[in-house]
Amino acid sequence: MSENEGGLVAPTNITETIERLDAVSDDLPKRLKQCATFTRRHLHLIAVSTVSDMAAASGVAPSAYIRFCQAVGFSGYSEMQALFRAQYTTFRPDYEQRLAQLGPELVRDSGQLQAEFAEAGHKSLLSIGNSVTNEGLARVAEGLAQGRVLHLLGMRRAYAVVSNMAYLLGKMDVPVLLHSGVARLDVAPLMTAEDSMLAVTFAPFSEEVIAEARAAAERGVAVYGLSDSEACPLFEFAREVLLVHEHEVAGFRALNASITLTTALSVLVGARRAEH
Amino acid sequence: MSENEGGLVAPTNITETIERLDAVSDDLPKRLKQCATFTRRHLHLIAVSTVSDMAAASGVAPSAYIRFCQAVGFSGYSEMQALFRAQYTTFRPDYEQRLAQLGPELVRDSGQLQAEFAEAGHKSLLSIGNSVTNEGLARVAEGLAQGRVLHLLGMRRAYAVVSNMAYLLGKMDVPVLLHSGVARLDVAPLMTAEDSMLAVTFAPFSEEVIAEARAAAERGVAVYGLSDSEACPLFEFAREVLLVHEHEVAGFRALNASITLTTALSVLVGARRAEH
DNA sequence: GCGCCCATGGAACATTTATTCCATTTTACA
DNA sequence: TGTAAAATGGAATAAATGTTCCATGGGCGC
Numbered sequence: 314m315s316e317n318e319g320g321l322v323a324p325t326n327i328t329e330t331i332e333r334l335d336a337v338s339d340d341l342p343k344r345l346k347q348c349a350t351f352t353r354r355h356l357h358l359i360a361v362s363t364v365s366d367m368a369a370a371s372g373v374a375p376s377a378y379i380r381f382c383q384a385v386g387f388s389g390y391s392e393m394q395a396l397f398r399a400q401y402t403t404f405r406p407d408y409e410q411r412l413a414q415l416g417p418e419l420v421r422d423s424g425q426l427q428a429e430f431a432e433a434g435h436k437s438l439l440s441i442g443n444s445v446t447n448e449g450l451a452r453v454a455e456g457l458a459q460g461r462v463l464h465l466l467g468m469r470r471a472y473a474v475v476s477n478m479a480y481l482l483g484k485m486d487v488p489v490l491l492h493s494g495v496a497r498l499d500v501a502p503l504m505t506a507e508d509s510m511l512a513v514t515f516a517p518f519s520e521e522v523i524a525e526a527r528a529a530a531e532r533g534v535a536v537y538g539l540s541d542s543e544a545c546p547l548f549e550f551a552r553e554v555l556l557v558h559e560h561e562v563a564g565f566r567a568l569n570a571s572i573t574l575t576t577a578l579s580v581l582v583g584a585r586r587a588e589h
Numbered sequence: 590m591s592e593n594e595g596g597l598v599a600p601t602n603i604t605e606t607i608e609r610l611d612a613v614s615d616d617l618p619k620r621l622k623q624c625a626t627f628t629r630r631h632l633h634l635i636a637v638s639t640v641s642d643m644a645a646a647s648g649v650a651p652s653a654y655i656r657f658c659q660a661v662g663f664s665g666y667s668e669m670q671a672l673f674r675a676q677y678t679t680f681r682p683d684y685e686q687r688l689a690q691l692g693p694e695l696v697r698d699s700g701q702l703q704a705e706f707a708e709a710g711h712k713s714l715l716s717i718g719n720s721v722t723n724e725g726l727a728r729v730a731e732g733l734a735q736g737r738v739l740h741l742l743g744m745r746r747a748y749a750v751v752s753n754m755a756y757l758l759g760k761m762d763v764p765v766l767l768h769s770g771v772a773r774l775d776v777a778p779l780m781t782a783e784d785s786m787l788a789v790t791f792a793p794f795s796e797e798v799i800a801e802a803r804a805a806a807e808r809g810v811a812v813y814g815l816s817d818s819e820a821c822p823l824f825e826f827a828r829e830v831l832l833v834h835e836h837e838v839a840g841f842r843a844l845n846a847s848i849t850l851t852t853a854l855s856v857l858v859g860a861r862r863a864e865h
Numbered sequence: 866g867c868g869c870c871c872a873t874g875g876a877a878c879a880t881t882t883a884t885t886c887c888a889t890t891t892t893a894c895a
Numbered sequence: 896t897g898t899a900a901a902a903t904g905g906a907a908t909a910a911a912t913g914t915t916c917c918a919t920g921g922g923c924g925c
Contacts, residue, residue, distance in 0.1 A: 342892095342902060357834075360637045361674045363882060374904045379884065389884065391911090398637045424723030430853045431714045432630060434845060435607055438707045438714075447700030473753035477844060480745060567852040568753060569710060569845050576843040577706045618872055640913060650874045655914065665914065667881090 323386045330396065331356070333385050341384060344373045348381035360397040364390045430567055433560035437570035444556045445574060453511075453537045453553050454581035458487075460509025460535060463582070466492045466522055467513035474513050474539070474571045478579050485583030492525065506533030511578075512547055513539040513571070515559075523547065539571065599662045603632070603711040604704070606672065609661050617660060620649045624657035633715040636673040640666045676712045676836070706843055709836035713846040716834045721850060729787075729813045729829050730854055734763075734861035736785025736811060742768045742798055743789035750789050750815070750847045754855050761859030768801065782809030787854075789815045789847070791835075794822055802827070815847065 324330040331353070338349035351371040352359070358367065367390075368378035379390050387393040457463055463482060467475035472493075479491040490503065504510070512526035523546045530536040530550040538547035538554035547554050557570040600606040607629070614625035627647040628635070634643065643666075644654035655666050663669040733739055739758060743751035748769075755767040766779065780786070788802035799822045806812040806826040814823035814830035823830050831854075833846040 344903065364884090365882075375882090376884080376886095376905075377903065380902090391883065424726065426857060427717065427721065427723075427726060427850065427853045428630065430849045431717055434714045434849045435711060438710045438845075439604065439607060441703065441707055445703065447703075450700065450703055470753075470756055472756065473749040473848070476752055477746075477749035480748065481841070563856065565757065565852060565856055567849045569714075569849060572749070572848055573706050573710045573843045573845060574703065576841060577703045577838075580839065580841055581702060620873065639911085651912095652874065652914080652916095653872085656872090667913065 323388065323392060324396070326396070330385070330393075337384060341381075344377045345381045345384055347371050347373055348378055349385075352381075356397070359394055426562070429562045433562050434567055434569040436560040437558065437567070438573060440558045440560075441570050441574055444558060449553060449555060450574075450578065450581070453555060454578055454585060456535050456537055456552060457509045457511060457578075458582045458585035461488070461505070461507040462503075462509075463487060463489045464492060464504060464508060464510040464529065464534070465489055465513075466510060466526055466529075468519045468522055470515055470566075470568070471513035471519070471522070471539075471571075473568060474575055475511070477572060478511070478575050481576060481579040482583060485579070485586070487583055487586050504529050504532055504534050509535040509537070511537050511539065512551070513575075514545065514547065515540060516542045516544065518545060518547075526551070539575065541571075599664065599668060600672070602708055603672070603676065603715070604708050606661070606669075607632075607711070613660060617657075620653045621657045621660055623647050623649055624654055625661075628657070631718075632673070633718040635670055636676070637719075673715075676715070702838070705838045709838050710843055710845040712836040713834065713843070714849060716836075717846050717850055720832045720834060725829060725831060726850075726854065726857070729831060730857035730861060732811050732813055732828060733785045733787060733854075734858045737764070737781065737783040738779075738785075739763055739765045739858070740768060740780060740784060740786040740805065740810070741765055741789075742786060742801055742805075744795045744798055746791050746842075746844070747789035747795070747798070747815075747847075749844060750851055751787070753848060754787070754851050757852060757855040758859060761855070761862070763859055763862050780805050780808055780810050785811040785813070787813050787815065787851075788823060788827070789851075790821065790823065791816060792818045792820070799823065815851065817847075 324333050334349055334353050338346055338353070341349055348367075348371045352367070355370070358370070362370075364375045364378050368375040371378060373381075382388075382390050382393045385393070387396075465475040465479050475491060479489050482489045508529075510526065510529050512522055512529075514522045518540075526536050526538070526547060527550055536547075536551045538545065538551040539557065540547055540554055541557055541559060543556065545554060555574065557574055559566040559568065559570050600609050610625055610629050614622055614629070617625055624643075624647045628643070631646070634646070638646075640651045640654050644651040647654060649657075658664075658666050658669045661669070663672075741751040741755050741758075751767060755765050758765045784805075786802065786805050788798055788805075790798045794816075802812050802814070802823060803826055812823075812827045814821065814827040815833065816823055816830055817833055817835060819832065821830060831850065833850055835842040835844065835846050
């Protein structure tokens with residue numbers, strides 16, 4: 314255990330492992346260098362793979378991979394894997410502890426807060442399937458893709474959602490106009506009956522977004538909506554409104570469902586534009 | 590293999606697993622419910638833990654944990670673990686191959702695409718727990734909260750992330766400055782050594798963001814980072830860089846992990862500012 | 866309060882995974 | 896081109912991990 318390969322001592326953390334990898338890989342025989350190259354680029358696989366997996370992926374025999382681990386300073390594969398698994402498990406927040414402090418102490422324990430938001434995220438993602446139908450999503454994508462220019466409208470919490478869409482659609486060469494409202498421009502003249510619009514607003518609904526979307530609808534723009542409540546005024550005039558539900562943590566909501574749904578929507582619109 | 594516990598069939602992906610978990614956990618005996626509760630909140634541990642680990646963490650005997658796996662529909666622990674390990678290894682299929690399968694049929698079926706993004710979202714959320722440590726997150730929150738003004742920097746794909754943070758922090762009365770780059774202003778004069786900054790950039794890294802963050806660091810601003818790659822230049826000068834991994838669908842990534850982590854981070858910063 | 870059924874934990878068993886050993890091949894150098 | 900040393904792959908062995916079985920105990924209905 315203490316002696317392997319010239320008294321080399323085992324790395325004690327990931328950083329050291331990477332450094333060691335870089336240090337030794339140059340003067341390693343062919344097969345072991347293959348291991349080093351692959352491993353360096355796929356460090357994250359170690360924690361979840363068997364030696365055979367890593368060996369096969371590196372294109373060498375399992376025994377060779379173990380020799381590689383030893384050349385790096387470990388006693389074998391198990392020791393190296395333990396190091397990579399430790400980072401996942403050492404900060405395992407105790408379970409009873411979590412339940413005890415459901416309250417405002419939540420914000421003291423950063424790991425726990427993070428875990429709560431991840432949990433809320435999972436729930437939000439699950440809820441998309443319950444509130445958005447296949448056909449509804451397809452109709453919205455089709456309708457938005459028909460427009461000459463696609464107008465994106467959203468403020469406050471919804472702004473991140475539409476700006477993300479603007480980025481994605483722009484990358485796919487879809488003509489988009491992100492209504493930022495920055496300079497309070499009157500954008501009405503920019504919209505024609507050939508255009509389409511996606512308006513995003515969450516409760517409590519933004520007056521400006523509703524007003525601008527309504528004005529657009531009155532000009533003949535094909536207006537679609539995204540919201541988190543059936544009470545949303547967009548239902549009054551939009552051709553279709555998609556609903557999502559974001560679960561909250563301590564009164565705050567992340568945007569998992571909205572971002573995920575609109576990312577999928579963007580890809581669908583981009584694909585349809587490409588076809589036409 | 591085909592028959593276990595009332596003809597239950599094994600979940601085939603993470604989404605299904607979560608749903609099944611929620612569905613069955615109510616009418617599970619005491620010990621198995623412990624497993625369900627713990628597992629539901631620590632899904633990311635499955636890939637890197639043994640049955641004994643999970644059993645111990647849940648407070649039950651290994652055999653009980655296996656019965657739990659079977660109650661959920663798997664043949665045993667191994668099958669369940671394989672599902673969670675697959676998420677790390679399925680995207681091994683080479684790069685070129687992935688580009689080829691830009692799935693024309695994927696984009697036709699809107700429901701399918703939506704489901705794919707939801708599944709990728711679940712995986713991304715799980716990976717936060719694996720790449721961000723409790724302490725790292727706490728240090729970044731503390732560092733950012735110390736600043737007189739909090740500067741937020743991010744473009745392209747990262748812009749939605751920082752604009753969401755700007756909204757959340759603003760709501761909590763934290764003085765933030767969102768560097769939009771809109772007017773190509775020279776923002777350097779606005780930054781002092783009492784300030785803090787969060788720079789967000791994903792591969793391939795934005796030159797402007799790196800340059801501006803570096804300039805800020807040189808002026809003495811406490812610069813922290815968020816990225817998706819260990820090769821990120823922010824590591825060269827930032828005090829600490831958080832890493833997330835967003836799983837992709839047909840070459841596109843939603844922002845689940847980034848949005849969730851930064852939402853938690855915003856709440857932490859807000860809470861710390863309120864204390865001071 | 867009695868007996869039955871189900872849940873539980875530990876021990877035995879089976880399987881998978883890691884490691885070592887050795888025969889064979891390759892490489893380096895004279 | 897011959898020889899020694901190093902590297903390699905596969906087979907044998909050791910260790911660990913997963914799964915099943917069964918005796919025990921506790922809860923619930925009768």
